[in-house]
Amino acid sequence: MGARERSSAGDPVRTLELLWREPGQGGPARGPKQRTTVDAVVAAALEIADAEGLGALTMRSVAAKLGVTPMATYTYVPGKAELLDLMLDTVYHAMPRADLTGMPWRDKVSVIAAENRALLAAHSWVAYVPTTRPPLGPGVTAKYDHELRAFDGLGLSDVEMDAALTYLLGFVTSVARIAIDTARAAADSGESDHEWWERAAPLLERVMPAERYPLAARVGAAAGQAHDSAYSADHAYDFGLARTLDGLAAMIESRAG
Incomplete structure (x- = not known):
């Protein structure tokens, strides 16, 4: 497990903003129509982690599952550290x-x-x-x-x-x-x-x-x-x-x- 694969390893302000967003929110409000959402990014990450473990989870693997470019995922989630917090909170919420x-x-x-x-x-x-x-x-x-x-x-x-x-x-x-x-x-x-x-x-x-x-x-x-x-x-x-x-x-x- 990498050094940043722990909870709250990312930017605290951005992470909390994402965690407490309203369902369906979190993507950019302007520009061309977006191909995905924060919720979809988290769902794809959970599928990878549940099936293959955290070792297989990267922003690139999430992007591949969603059919978008790796850079596109960063539009919704700043990085893997913040994504991990979103994943944890999601599974806790669904318990x-x-x-x-x-x-x-x-x-x-x-x-x-x-x-x-x-x-x-x-x-x-x-x-x-x-x-x-x-x-x-x-x-x-x-x-x-x-x-x-x-x-x-x-x-x-x-x-x-x-x-x-x-x-x-x-x-x-x-x-x-x-x-x-x-x-x-x-x-x-x-x-x-x-x-x-x-x-x-x-x-x-x-x-x-x-x-x-x-x-x-x-x-x-x-x-x-x-x-x-x-x-x-x-x-x-x-x-x-x-x-x-x-x-x-x-x-x-x-x-x-």
């Missing part, structure tokens, strides 16, 4: 948002986790884009406001609510990355985890004898048998979410007490 009204707080937090896991499964490139400076567009803002509702009214301070959400989303993203990496490894190698371990097992038994590494051998064998692999993203998600909820419960219950 389904469940009605959390009346749910117990654990259910609310679990729903927020599931919504983000689904987003990262559909747009795997999002899991690798640093967002310490989030693109503060309507999509990001609506997502943040919605997700904070899972922690509202629990006795947490505003700073603690923000930290609890950050903690939850960090967990979801870390598990999603491993799941994505596992799928990519299988696709690149042309063999599943099960097939890879079967081929590696004879050598590993020679270089890693159970009598020398008894815990690694015992626990690794149990996990491998349970998951048919060294790792199960589903199991890690279920186990980790339960522990995350337990950790948050300790803080929330201390406030109530």
